[in-house]
Amino acid sequence: MIKITELKKIYRSEELETTALNDLSFEVKKGEFVAVMGPSGCGKSTLLNILGLLDDLDGGSFIFNGTEVAKFNDYKRSDLRTENIGFVFQSFNLIDELTVFENVELPLIYTKLKEKERKKKVDEVLERMQLMHRRNHFPQQLSGGQQQRVAVARAVVNDPKLILADEPTGNLDSVNGNEVMQLMTDLNAQGTTIIMVTHSEHDAKYSHRIIRMLDGQVVTENILA
Amino acid sequence: MFYTLISLIGLVISMGAFVILMNYVDFESHYDDFHTDSDQIYRAESYFTLNGTVADSWATSSFGYAGAMKAEFSEVKAITRINFKDNERIVRYQDKIYRERMVVFADSNFFSFFSFPLLKGDPQKVLREPNTIAISASAAKKYFGDADPIGKVLDITTRKVVFHCAVSGVFEDFPPQSHLKLDMIISYASTSQFERDFWYMHSAYTYVKTNSEADARTIEKKFPALAEKFKTEDAMRDKSWEIHMVPLSDIHLNPLKPMEFEVKGSKQNVRFIFVFALIILIVGWVNFINIMTSKSIERAGEIGLRKLVGSKMKHMMIQFFIESFIINFLAVSVFLILMVIALPFLTDLYYSPMFNQFWQRPMVWGLLVLIFLLSTLITGAVPILVLRKIKIAVVLKNRMSFRVGMGKGLRHGLIIFQFTAAIVLVVSTVTIRRQMDYMQGKDLGADVTQTLVFKTPAKTDDYEGKLEMITEKMKTIGGVKSVSRSSAVPGEMVDFFIANQRDNDPEKVSVLTEMFRVDYDFIDAYQLKIVKGRNFSKSFGADKDNSLILTQSAMKLFGFKNEEEAVGGFINLEGQGNKKYEVIGVLKDYHHLSLKENFRPVVFLMFSPWNMLDFQYVSVKIQGANAKAIAGMLEREYKSVFPDSSFDSFFLDEFFNRQYKEDVTYGVIIMIFTWLTIFIVCLGILGIASLMLLRRTKEIAIRKISGAKPWQILKLINMEFIRWVGLAIVIGTPLSWWIMHNWLENFPYRTEIEWWIFVLAGLLTVLVTGITVSIQTVKNALENPVKSLRNE
Numbered sequence A: 001m002i003k004i005t006e007l008k009k010i011y012r013s014e015e016l017e018t019t020a021l022n023d024l025s026f027e028v029k030k031g032e033f034v035a036v037m038g039p040s041g042c043g044k045s046t047l048l049n050i051l052g053l054l055d056d057l058d059g060g061s062f063i064f065n066g067t068e069v070a071k072f073n074d075y076k077r078s079d080l081r082t083e084n085i086g087f088v089f090q091s092f093n094l095i096d097e098l099t100v101f102e103n104v105e106l107p108l109i110y111t112k113l114k115e116k117e118r119k120k121k122v123d124e125v126l127e128r129m130q131l132m133h134r135r136n137h138f139p140q141q142l143s144g145g146q147q148q149r150v151a152v153a154r155a156v157v158n159d160p161k162l163i164l165a166d167e168p169t170g171n172l173d174s175v176n177g178n179e180v181m182q183l184m185t186d187l188n189a190q191g192t193t194i195i196m197v198t199h200s201e202h203d204a205k206y207s208h209r210i211i212r213m214l215d216g217q218v219v220t221e222n223i224l225a
Numbered sequence B: 001m002f003y004t005l006i007s008l009i010g011l012v013i014s015m016g017a018f019v020i021l022m023n024y025v026d027f028e029s030h031y032d033d034f035h036t037d038s039d040q041i042y043r044a045e046s047y048f049t050l051n052g053t054v055a056d057s058w059a060t061s062s063f064g065y066a067g068a069m070k071a072e073f074s075e076v077k078a079i080t081r082i083n084f085k086d087n088e089r090i091v092r093y094q095d096k097i098y099r100e101r102m103v104v105f106a107d108s109n110f111f112s113f114f115s116f117p118l119l120k121g122d123p124q125k126v127l128r129e130p131n132t133i134a135i136s137a138s139a140a141k142k143y144f145g146d147a148d149p150i151g152k153v154l155d156i157t158t159r160k161v162v163f164h165c166a167v168s169g170v171f172e173d174f175p176p177q178s179h180l181k182l183d184m185i186i187s188y189a190s191t192s193q194f195e196r197d198f199w200y201m202h203s204a205y206t207y208v209k210t211n212s213e214a215d216a217r218t219i220e221k222k223f224p225a226l227a228e229k230f231k232t233e234d235a236m237r238d239k240s241w242e243i244h245m246v247p248l249s250d251i252h253l254n255p256l257k258p259m260e261f262e263v264k265g266s267k268q269n270v271r272f273i274f275v276f277a278l279i280i281l282i283v284g285w286v287n288f289i290n291i292m293t294s295k296s297i298e299r300a301g302e303i304g305l306r307k308l309v310g311s312k313m314k315h316m317m318i319q320f321f322i323e324s325f326i327i328n329f330l331a332v333s334v335f336l337i338l339m340v341i342a343l344p345f346l347t348d349l350y351y352s353p354m355f356n357q358f359w360q361r362p363m364v365w366g367l368l369v370l371i372f373l374l375s376t377l378i379t380g381a382v383p384i385l386v387l388r389k390i391k392i393a394v395v396l397k398n399r400m401s402f403r404v405g406m407g408k409g410l411r412h413g414l415i416i417f418q419f420t421a422a423i424v425l426v427v428s429t430v431t432i433r434r435q436m437d438y439m440q441g442k443d444l445g446a447d448v449t450q451t452l453v454f455k456t457p458a459k460t461d462d463y464e465g466k467l468e469m470i471t472e473k474m475k476t477i478g479g480v481k482s483v484s485r486s487s488a489v490p491g492e493m494v495d496f497f498i499a500n501q502r503d504n505d506p507e508k509v510s511v512l513t514e515m516f517r518v519d520y521d522f523i524d525a526y527q528l529k530i531v532k533g534r535n536f537s538k539s540f541g542a543d544k545d546n547s548l549i550l551t552q553s554a555m556k557l558f559g560f561k562n563e564e565e566a567v568g569g570f571i572n573l574e575g576q577g578n579k580k581y582e583v584i585g586v587l588k589d590y591h592h593l594s595l596k597e598n599f600r601p602v603v604f605l606m607f608s609p610w611n612m613l614d615f616q617y618v619s620v621k622i623q624g625a626n627a628k629a630i631a632g633m634l635e636r637e638y639k640s641v642f643p644d645s646s647f648d649s650f651f652l653d654e655f656f657n658r659q660y661k662e663d664v665t666y667g668v669i670i671m672i673f674t675w676l677t678i679f680i681v682c683l684g685i686l687g688i689a690s691l692m693l694l695r696r697t698k699e700i701a702i703r704k705i706s707g708a709k710p711w712q713i714l715k716l717i718n719m720e721f722i723r724w725v726g727l728a729i730v731i732g733t734p735l736s737w738w739i740m741h742n743w744l745e746n747f748p749y750r751t752e753i754e755w756w757i758f759v760l761a762g763l764l765t766v767l768v769t770g771i772t773v774s775i776q777t778v779k780n781a782l783e784n785p786v787k788s789l790r791n792e
């Protein structure tokens, strides 16, 4: 599903250049659950942003579903992303002014779906995430675990083939964390490919394979299952 | 800094505009109140009724009113009178000859009745002796330079009489806020007996002092009975002669009546400007409050707000007040500096009353202090109230409060107010402008273009002969199409009313019509349209002193059913017994005055009833471009025959359009302040939009990650504002229609308020808002969402 070769990403500011990703290469197959680990600042988030088509790259190749997307412009990337990818962040990134329902609905708003179908889909997902009773609440009224469940619901609402999660349990206690990890596993079991950045060896155990990074490069890969 | 600047600029403009406009409102509404006892002074204005309905309403009274009222009404504390018959006179001192606009006769108590200061002479004595005159300081300067004018003799000439008057006093030029603007005042004792007690010529202003308003009303009630004793002639006998005691302070803003000379104000325009002043001030405040609260919400953050308890809240309040005090102080200072720089240009440029003696007016300073205090209070207090409310909402954590509670309710209300104001102002500006264009563009029915008019000279021997002679001579000048003499010209009231009757009218109804003396050429020269009958002609010997031509309005007033009946009909003129005058033609109604006035009942004639209807103007119709050269030749011709008169000429189209000057200026004022208001509204949008974006950076990033395209982000933010514009359109459209509908009601001839004006106003507001918001938003819309989130 994803194949990157010699991926390069350099951040340039006035004073300095940071090479965030340095000739990074790996492959992720459809249906895989991959954990990415490594010390802070080694380039994990940068990698996820590029995989998520949120950022452009400075070198190398990125084949997504058999298509080279390295040279895609903003618009094409955006289309590809909306159809295929869902995101989960450490800090949830929900919109405070919108209800749970509206937050989850967000990715569907920018598709051609009719309102009725949207509602059906959102309710389906909320049901699945056991958030129906929170439907009309605002994020600030929920616990951290609930908020992250909303974020996961948002990530999966348009049935993406790939979910990118950046430290999804980083802001959660272990009970809530485990709950979220269980959700991830379930999603993966239903066929969704997952790439998850994590600091926690415990969480990483839910995955099939761990990619360990250092200074923008892959150091080792462990296959778990 | 950016926000402070925006709110500062908004405040400077709105406070400045408020002070300027309110000063103008104050200026216009306090005419004539510099006289001591000004609240006890009334002008007796004639009001004729027939069976209870008004037949005529003039600002004037007859010469005889004052004497009779003083003798018969105990309520009259003091009375004084001005006789302005032939007010325009040629004044001469040695080789200095000028035509003075307002030379009048006044009773000897004039200077003790009013408080016009005398620079030279004793108020009790100046106007006591016959053939004495008081002149204005600027007239004194003009005729005598630095020499002492007292005792010097001026020759004061009308077309029929010459007075030789010794200067007995010099008065300060009448102040700008005086409805009377006199150049020279001759003692009443100089006039003939007829001009002292005659009841059939309304060429005087009578001013009355009473002890109370009630006394003034009593005088009004008693007057008709008094008049019965004096209206001994036939004319107007059927009418009831009443007077209105009009308070001195109302005169300036009352609608123009026949025989008023001063430039009038308009109550309605003043009221409009007052409202505009308030609107622009509130828009500025709204702007400021909006930005301040948004900024403080930003600053405090939601968590911060929750912690805002007790002492911290107090601290914040103090901080707010200090901040708004400083900004308001800055705003006032900037305004003062700008005015010091701009005032010299402004006084030259526009409407002088607005900037007249700007710094000397206590009102300006009063307003500045008031507005500064008020503004500090409001802009300091409202944000605090808003924050308080938000805090409670946050603490309660109730569901709705998250959505609406963040001070949004108030801020949105304020935004809607601003947009509504913008729409109302745009609709008003366009409508006022269209009305002005309509009035100035409409066919008058009389041709006033390419016309040079000069005023007839002062008394000489063989006056009419000489005037006719130069008329004929001027016709031979190249480029001159026609030369014609008349007692008035379009744009100047015909102004000679007499009460006439249809011959053999069984009911003996006399109607007041305006008598317009012309010569053979006038009607053709002005291209007045003869609907029926014929023009005056040399081939009909009787025309010279026996024939009349009526306008359609006059025809109807006399009770003729139609033109067929009128032509060949007969009319008896006031004071001429049963003598029959034949109607030889009927003219299509034409606009003798501006379109602010209705068509008038005018009777054209070639002779001078009672020997009082002089030719006052000579109209020269010219062809080709060289008007200046022709004017020069006319003057030489004139001077050679009338060396003792001044040559005073003007182009008739300019003269005619001066009637619109006030309204055009008014339109320009409204327009300027409309643009200023829209500018402030833009500043406001700019500030609010940028704060909104600051608050919504994260949201925008999340939306982009969720698939929103840049244009969808632009749309999202724009819609936030356009919604309020939409609401403002819903409110502003009927509101502005109503306002303008009422305004137009004042004009007998008016444009329609077309639907597209509202569309234009709406579109303009949407467009301006859209552009302003988009400029702010485009950067956020294009930004990589990853970056925004990273900075969170």
Ligand SMILES: Nc1ncnc2c1ncn2[C@@H]1O[C@H](COP(=O)(O)OP(=O)(O)O)[C@@H](O)[C@H]1O
Pocket (backbone or CB within 6 Å): A011, A012, A013, A018, A019, A020, A039, A040, A041, A042, A043, A044, A045, A046, A047, B787, B790
């Ligand atoms: N937008 C950016 N501009 C400049 N440098 C960046 C930016 N994003 C990340 N970096 C730098 O790139 C490196 C990798 O960062 P990141 O991908 O966030 O690491 P990780 O997620 O593994 O902690 C770090 O040195 C970081 O400072």
Ligand SMILES: [Mg+2]
Pocket (backbone or CB within 6 Å): A044, A045, A046, A166
């Ligand atoms: Mg990271």
